[in-house]
Amino acid sequence: MELASVQTLLHACDGDDEDGFIQEICAALSGGFQSARAILESAKAKSAGAFGEFALRCLVKLISNPVVEPWRPQAAALLADLGRGTVDVPSAGVQTLLVSLATAPSGGDLSSSMGGLKLLTRVMNAWAIGAEQLNDEAHAAISRAVVRDSVLPGAWALAAVTLGSVPDLLTSEMSIAVIKEADDGSRDDAVLQMAKSLGAECQRFLVQLRQERGRLKAAAKAVEVLGLQDQFPDAGYLWRSEALEAAIEKGRREAVVGLGCEEVRLRGRCVDGLLQCGEVELAVDLADAWGVGISEAVRHENAERAKAEVPYLRLPLDVDVQMVTTEACIEGMRGILLDASVIGVDLECNTAGTPTLLQLATPRQAFLVDLQVVGSWPSFATAMQDVCAGHARKVGFGIAEDLGKLSKSFPSLAAAACAAPLSDLREVEAQLRSLESGIGKKRAREGISLSALAEKYLGKPLDKAFQVGDWSHRPLSQARMHYAALDAWVPVKVYEAVQTSNCMLCSAHLHRTSRRWQLCSSPTVKMPWERPVVDARTPGLVSLSFPPSEDVEPQPTEDYILASFYSTWRRSQLKMMHFLGPGAAKVKLKPKEDDTAGEEAGHQDFW
Structure with missing residues (x-):
C-alpha cells in the first residue's frame, strides 16, 4: 500500500x-x-x-x-x-x-x-x-x-x-x-x-x-x-517599586519581603510597608538584617509583643538550639543524631532558591547547620552520610524535595537524596484522612500544612511570618533562629503524636472504611478472658491475601504504611485481624449489604 x-x-x-x-x-x-x-x-x-x-x-x-x-x-x-x-x-x-x-x-x-x-x-x-x-x-x-x-x-x-x-x-x-x-x-x-x-x-x-x-x-x-541595562538602569527598580506598593496595599507580606530582598533601594520602604501590615516582629528583624533605621517606639512595641501570650506555638525552653559552624559542632551533632530514633528535617533557601540553612532536630535538640560555612566541608559530608544511612526515621514536610534540593546544590551531600527511612507528614496526614473519611488521596491532601498539623496535634499553629526573608544574611536574629528550629522540631512532635493518637485499623476504622467487610459489632470481639479489646485506640495489623504472583515483601508495620496499604486495597478480601496482645481473638466478618463479592463469599470465621 x-x-x-x-x-x-x-x-x-x-x-x-x-x-x-x-x-x-x-x-x-x-x-x-x-x-x-x-x-x-x-x-x-x-x-x-x-x-x-x-x-x-x-x-x-x-x-x-x-x-x-x-x-x-x-x-x-x-x-x-x-x-x-x-x-x-x-x-x-x-x-x-x-x-x-x-x-x-x-x-x-x-x-x-x-x-x-x-x-x-x-x-x-x-x-x-x-x-x-x-x-x-x-x-x-x-x-x-x-x-x-x-x-x-x-x-x-x-x-x-x-x-x-x-x-x-x-x-x-x-x-x-x-x-x-x-x-x-x-x-x-x-x-x-x-x-x-x-x-x-x-x-x-x-x-x-x-x-x-x-x-x-x-x-x-x-x-x-x-542587554540594555546601561541605557535603562532603573527599569528593574521602577517595576519593583510599583509592585511593592501594590503588595503593601493588599497586605501580601511574602511579596513585600521578596521585593525588598531583590532591590536594595526598596528595603526602607519594605520595612515601613511591613509595619503598615502589622508585621512588627518581621519588620524589626529585617531592619536589623538590612541596616535600616527603625524607631525605638517600634522596638519597644516588638519587645512587649514578645512578652505577651501569643496564639502561636513556641519552642519549649528546654529545647537546645545550636548553630553548627565548626568541626566540633559537626561531631557533637553527629553523635546526638545517631542516637536518636526520629529526626526532624527542614531546609531554608535564599531568594535565588539556593539552600543556606539545614535544620535537624530531635525532641530535645535543634541544630541549625550554616550551609554557607560548612556545606562543602568533608567532615559535614561524612556526618550527613552517617545520619542519612542511620536507623532513625527522618521526618519532615516535603522532606524528599528538601533533601533532593540539598544534594543537588552540594554534590558532596549526595547521600541526602538516598536518606531512609523517610516520612513525609503531608502524605501521612493525607493517608489518615483518606482512611478515616473515605475520600480520595488528592482531595485528602487539600489544606494540609505544617502549621495546620501543629494546631491539630500540638494545640497551636505556627507563626509563618519568618517563612519569607533573607536567609543568607548572617548572623541570624534570635527570632529567625527560633522559627528555623521550630520548623524541624515540630515534625518530630507531630510524628510522635500521630503514632500515639492514630492507632490504626480498630473496629471503628473497619466499620467506616472497609471496602468489602465490616465487623459485626465491637463487643463481639474479645480476648480469651472475655475482656473487650477493640475500641477506638486498639492497635492492629491487617493481613491481606494476594495471589503468589502479586505478593509483596512485608513493610515495616507502622500506622501510616498500613493506612496507605489498606486504603488503596481493592482486589483481595480481608482475611483476618491480629490484635497486639497475648492469645488469640476470634473475629467474625460479614459482607456489606451492597457488596456482591461479599455476598458470594458469605460469613467467615477466622482464628
Missing part, C-alpha cells in the same frame, strides 16, 4: 497532475498523519525532478480551494513542512509561490486557517530560505504581509512576529510598526525574540513602548534579555 502510494505521487509529479497528487495525499492521510508524512518523504527522496517545487504548487492550489474538508489542514501541513527536493532551488517559480502564500488570507474559518503567514513561515523554515535569498517582489510581498497580519489576533499575529524575526526582512520603520501592533501583552516572548534580531533602535523602542504603556515588569524583562 505504501509503495503504491509513493509510485502514485511520483507519477503525479512527473505528469504535473496537481489534483491527482492532492487526492493521493488525502488517501495517504487515511492511514494516519505520520504514515502520510513517511510516504511523502519517501516519494521526495526517489524523485529525480523538482519534487519540492511541485509540492509547493499543490500547496497553493490546496489553500485556494474554498471547500472546507477536515483533511485539508493536515495535507497543507505536510506540504509546507516537506522542504526542497534533491534538485530544488529557490528559483523564480518558487519565489512566485512564496508571494502567493504571502498574499493568501489569514484568520477566519478552517480553509483560510491554512493560508497566510502561518504556512509561509513553515515553508521558509523547511526550505531554509533567508531574506537575502528573496527577490525584490517576494521580499516586498512578505514584508507587507508581516505588517498586515501583526494587527490580527492570536496565532495570526504570532506568525507575523515569528517571520518578522528573519534578519533583514523588514526595514527599521516596518519593524517598529510590527512591534507597536504586536506588543499587546499576549505574546511577549515572541516579540522579544523578534527584537533580538533587529537593530538597537527597535530594541530601545520596545522598552520605551512598554514603559509608556505602564507595562513596567515587561519592560524590565526586555532590558535584561536585550
Whole structure:
C-alpha cells in the first residue's frame, strides 16, 4: 500500500497532475498523519525532478480551494513542512509561490486557517530560505504581509512576529510598526525574540513602548534579555517599586519581603510597608538584617509583643538550639543524631532558591547547620552520610524535595537524596484522612500544612511570618533562629503524636472504611478472658491475601504504611485481624449489604 502510494505521487509529479497528487495525499492521510508524512518523504527522496517545487504548487492550489474538508489542514501541513527536493532551488517559480502564500488570507474559518503567514513561515523554515535569498517582489510581498497580519489576533499575529524575526526582512520603520501592533501583552516572548534580531533602535523602542504603556515588569524583562541595562538602569527598580506598593496595599507580606530582598533601594520602604501590615516582629528583624533605621517606639512595641501570650506555638525552653559552624559542632551533632530514633528535617533557601540553612532536630535538640560555612566541608559530608544511612526515621514536610534540593546544590551531600527511612507528614496526614473519611488521596491532601498539623496535634499553629526573608544574611536574629528550629522540631512532635493518637485499623476504622467487610459489632470481639479489646485506640495489623504472583515483601508495620496499604486495597478480601496482645481473638466478618463479592463469599470465621 505504501509503495503504491509513493509510485502514485511520483507519477503525479512527473505528469504535473496537481489534483491527482492532492487526492493521493488525502488517501495517504487515511492511514494516519505520520504514515502520510513517511510516504511523502519517501516519494521526495526517489524523485529525480523538482519534487519540492511541485509540492509547493499543490500547496497553493490546496489553500485556494474554498471547500472546507477536515483533511485539508493536515495535507497543507505536510506540504509546507516537506522542504526542497534533491534538485530544488529557490528559483523564480518558487519565489512566485512564496508571494502567493504571502498574499493568501489569514484568520477566519478552517480553509483560510491554512493560508497566510502561518504556512509561509513553515515553508521558509523547511526550505531554509533567508531574506537575502528573496527577490525584490517576494521580499516586498512578505514584508507587507508581516505588517498586515501583526494587527490580527492570536496565532495570526504570532506568525507575523515569528517571520518578522528573519534578519533583514523588514526595514527599521516596518519593524517598529510590527512591534507597536504586536506588543499587546499576549505574546511577549515572541516579540522579544523578534527584537533580538533587529537593530538597537527597535530594541530601545520596545522598552520605551512598554514603559509608556505602564507595562513596567515587561519592560524590565526586555532590558535584561536585550542587554540594555546601561541605557535603562532603573527599569528593574521602577517595576519593583510599583509592585511593592501594590503588595503593601493588599497586605501580601511574602511579596513585600521578596521585593525588598531583590532591590536594595526598596528595603526602607519594605520595612515601613511591613509595619503598615502589622508585621512588627518581621519588620524589626529585617531592619536589623538590612541596616535600616527603625524607631525605638517600634522596638519597644516588638519587645512587649514578645512578652505577651501569643496564639502561636513556641519552642519549649528546654529545647537546645545550636548553630553548627565548626568541626566540633559537626561531631557533637553527629553523635546526638545517631542516637536518636526520629529526626526532624527542614531546609531554608535564599531568594535565588539556593539552600543556606539545614535544620535537624530531635525532641530535645535543634541544630541549625550554616550551609554557607560548612556545606562543602568533608567532615559535614561524612556526618550527613552517617545520619542519612542511620536507623532513625527522618521526618519532615516535603522532606524528599528538601533533601533532593540539598544534594543537588552540594554534590558532596549526595547521600541526602538516598536518606531512609523517610516520612513525609503531608502524605501521612493525607493517608489518615483518606482512611478515616473515605475520600480520595488528592482531595485528602487539600489544606494540609505544617502549621495546620501543629494546631491539630500540638494545640497551636505556627507563626509563618519568618517563612519569607533573607536567609543568607548572617548572623541570624534570635527570632529567625527560633522559627528555623521550630520548623524541624515540630515534625518530630507531630510524628510522635500521630503514632500515639492514630492507632490504626480498630473496629471503628473497619466499620467506616472497609471496602468489602465490616465487623459485626465491637463487643463481639474479645480476648480469651472475655475482656473487650477493640475500641477506638486498639492497635492492629491487617493481613491481606494476594495471589503468589502479586505478593509483596512485608513493610515495616507502622500506622501510616498500613493506612496507605489498606486504603488503596481493592482486589483481595480481608482475611483476618491480629490484635497486639497475648492469645488469640476470634473475629467474625460479614459482607456489606451492597457488596456482591461479599455476598458470594458469605460469613467467615477466622482464628
